[in-house]
Amino acid sequence: MSDAFRDAPWPRIRELVVDVLTVAARTHTGYGLIEVDVTAPLARITELKSRVPGGVSFTAYLTYCLGRAVAAHPDVQACRSGGRRLAIYDDVDVNTLLERIKPDGTSVPVLHVVRDAGRKTFAEINAEMREAVRDDLHDHPAVRRRRQILRLPRRARRLVWWWLRRDPVRRKRQYGTVSLSNIGAALGARPSWGLAPSILPCSVIIGGIFERVGWHDGQARPRQVMSVTVVVDHDLIDGMPGARFAETFAGLLERGAGLDEVLHGRR
Known part of the structure; x- marks a missing residue:
């Protein structure tokens, strides 16, 4: 038995994770765990990879289906606006983390938001996300904002989070x-679900296949x-509306919705 350990510096980026989880912990979260048959879309994506320059992103496919499902059930993305009002957005903006490689070879998760994902074709989303992973990390807007926030003390950062969240x-x-969180990309072939709080009214966590x-x-x-895993703010979304949204999302995934758009850009 040994008491040895390796000492390492605390990564400053973890401060932002702590901030977000502290805010998200105040949410009354509801979880739905479902299984989706993705045999058909996975086979189609494998077939398309050799025919599409740059390949086909499974995360882009998930983003496309999520955008369409939320557009069909816009109430799942409503948020509080003041004390007694709700803001129900017209457009669906899907945020997800993309791994980018630094010059030293290490990977860094960077937030990317696909704007108006409920109206974009799969071809458009696939091309956007393929381009996003090639952007220069140093000049990326999300990275610049992250550096600016990290310079602030914790109490000041909490004020920034409050200021950002109070206005829709x-x-x-x-x-x-x-x-959308695709942690399944790092998991083996086993049933696995992720349970995590969120600062948004609706989140989807993709587990193992x-x-x-x-x-x-x-x-x-x-x-x-x-x-x-479908994660909702239960203050805003009841079980039945959440279930109807999850059913629409699963149906889009299972039938391979939009995949042929990557060849000819058709809606």
């Missing part, structure tokens, strides 16, 4: 209206099943 327009411009035998066309066949 500022909130949308900074965070988007809903969020695993094989399961299921009925398809009247026969028992192996299927690729994806674990999905």
Whole structure:
């Protein structure tokens, strides 16, 4: 038995994580755990990768489906506006974390917001996200804002978060209206769900993809099943509206909605 350990500096970026989780912890969160059959879209994406310059991003596909599902159920992205009003956005802005590689080879998660994701074609979202991972990290707006906020003491940062969240327009411009976290990209083939609070009224966490035998066309066949967590602010969203949104999202995913757009840009 050894008491040895390795001493390392506290990463300053973790201060922002602590700030966000502190704010999110005040939310009365509701969770829905679902399984989605993604056999058909995964096969189609594999087929398209060799035909589309730059490839096809699975995260872009998830973003497209989430944008369309929220557009069909806009109340899930409503937020408080003052004490007795709600702001229900017209556009769906999906935020997600993209991993970018620094010159030293380390990866850095950077927030990217796909604006108006409920109206963009899959081809447009795929091209945007492919381009986003190639941007210069040093001059990226999200990275610049992060550096500016980190220079502030914790109490001042909390005031900044309060100022951003109290106005629906500022909130949308900074965070988007809903969020997507694809942690399944780092997981093995096993059922796995993520449970995390959120500062937005609706978030989706993508877990592991695993094989399961299921009925398809009247026969028992192996299927690729994806674990999905739907996270909502229960102060704003009740169970039935949340379930209807989750069902729409799952349906879009399962039928491969929008994938052919990447070849010819058709809506």
